[in-house]
Amino acid sequence: MTASGAQSPPAADPTDPTDPADPDRIDPALRRLTFTLIIGALAVMFDATIMSVAIDDLAGRMHASVSTVQWVSTAYLLALATVMPAVGWLQAALGGKRLWIAALGVFFVGSLLCAAAWNAPSLIAFRVVQGFGGGIMMVLMTTLIMQAAKGRNIGRVMALITVPAALGPVLGPVLGGVILHLGDWRWIFLFNVPFCVVGAFLAARDLPRDRPVSRPRLDVVGMLLLSPGVAAVIYGLSRIGGSRGPADPAVWLPLLAGLALLLGYVGWALRRGPRALVDIRLFRHRALASSSVLVFLSGASLYGTMLLLPLYWQQVRGADALGAALLLIPQGVGTLVSRSLAGRYMDRFGARPVAVVACALACAATLPFAFVTASTDNVVLMAVLFVRGVGLGGAMTTILGAAYIGLAPEEIPQGSGISRLAQQIGGSAGTALLVMILQRASADAHTPAALASGFGDAFRWATAFTAAAVPLCLLLPGRPADPPAREPERDAASAGDSAAV
Structure with a gap:
């Protein structure tokens, strides 16, 4: 107590993820942690999206069939799926900081090996190494940030976490097209190196030391x-x-x-x-269970249409890889624009209403592609893509963030693994189904108009995936409970006790 009798303000808690002056504002320390992890994660996101436009080009440059080179992506996905369930155990055994730097190092070595590959089989093998590092990073980044946030401002925090996922589709295909147009294919993988080096330096400097408290049995x-x-x-x-x-x-x-x-x-x-290894009893949390189903459906819609959209412009409209990538930029811009707004509204009104509106918007903006023709105005399609990006950005922010509502800190690692696995399986299922529909619908198509009709059939299914998510969003948590008001009498008594001590 001061000399004038006024009570001194309580000391700030350095581990509190909110700003004491503004409880709705994310603490700068948490922002710094998020920025550090995002730098490394950008390597993984750019690598995946750049590769999406490089398969045909790699097949020609390596003198291999497209089906063989397709394993460059398939092997990577299989490695991701294999390592993701073990990330929670690895974090408990090694600590978050050590595991993040180690995973970044594995991805770095895998990138160098991919750049040095001498044929398609060697590139496929080295992509597995990359996948192990990338799979750990995708799960661990969300875990570390959510544990640091301590359940506060989940929407705003998730808006920060999804920065790599938003930037990847915007810049990745464009960078891939530029690299393949101007340089050697090996730069697709060497492009990752600066992010890995800077990310490792920042992680060693900024991530808190969290030595493992136990040695759990695998x-x-x-x-x-x-x-x-x-x-x-x-x-x-x-x-x-x-x-x-x-x-x-x-x-x-x-x-x-x-x-x-x-x-x-x-x-x-x-x-x-x-x-x-993964405690499936966590599905007793309705927020995690409903979020996992929605992540599956949104993954199917997002990854499936990420394949369809560039193929439409390349096969029906005759655009090259770079041209198709440039036409997709409005969707990425819309995703970036909506993230922070969706996070703010989620913290204020709950995940349920924001997710319903966002998924409905994404569904409405996917439907026009079900009626595309070989001459649909590109300006109109780009405007629709911007709106679709706004919906997808809001949906992914709220749906992914809802998974962590109600989870205890020790449950977050496994919750992150469950959410990421649902997204990977959903993306694979959506992509596979849409490819099959497109192939069957356009099997006998020999004109741009007939090809466009096949794409319309596939886009109708993509619209159905998104539409199915809208009613399921009603299962997400609603308006968050207000924090309990402090009792003046109890505060005064506590202050008196502190002064007496």
Whole structure:
């Protein structure tokens, strides 16, 4: 107490993620942590989106078939899926800072190896190394930031976390087109190096030290069931685009095997409880359960249409890879514009109303592509893409953020893994289904008009994925509860006790 009898203001808590002067404002320390992690994560996001426009070009430069070079992406996705379930255990065993720097180092080494690849098989093998590092980083970034946020201002925090996901589709395809147009394909992977180096330096300097408090035992049985199960499902889905579709044994055999492994894991995890690799009892949290379903559907819509849109402009309109990428910029700009606004409204009104509006907007802006022709005005399509980006940005911010509402700090790592796995499987399923629909609808198409009709069929399914998410958004948490008011009498008594001490 001061000499005049006035009570001194309480000391600021350095671990509080909010600004004491403005509880709705994110603390600069949390912003710095987020910025540090985003720098490294940009390498992963740019790598994935740049590769999306490089497959055909790589096939020609490596004198390999497109089906062979397609494994450059498939192997990466399988590596991501394999390592994601183990990230929670790895963080508990090594600590977040050590694991982040190690994962960044693995991705860095994988990028250098990819740039040094001498043929398609070597590039595919080195992409697996990249995938292991990238899979850890995708889960761990969200975990570390959400743990630091301590459940406060989840919407605003998620708006920051999704910066790489928003920037990747905007800049990645354009950068890929420029690199392939002006330089050697190896620069696709060397482009990652500065982000890895700067990201590792910032992480070593800025990330808090969090030595592991225990040495948890790895759930070996769970690992042998869950990781191969997810990988087998994604592999089977990736093969649906083949000539025989789902009837091909290369599709249904891995799908059945993967589903059997996943069912086996469910039984094992229910018996093992919290000691399981991923505690599926976390689905008792309605927010996480509903968010996971919505992340699956939004992943199917987002990743599926990310494939369809550039193909439409390339195959129907005759644009090159760079031209198609430039036409997609409005969607990325819309995503960037809506993130912070959606996060602010989520913290104020809850995830439910914001997600409903955002998903409905994304659905409405996907529908016009179901009626595209070979001569639809590009200006109109770009305007629609901007609106679609606004909806997608708002939807992803609120849906991903809702998964963490109500989770205890020790549950966040596994919650992050569940959310990312749902997104990966949903993206693979959506892409596979839309590719199959497009192939069948345009099998006998020999004119731009007929090809456009095939794309319209695929876009109608993409619209249906988004429409299915709208009513499910009603299951998300509503308006957040107001913080309890402080009682003056209790505060005065506490102040008196402190003064007496």
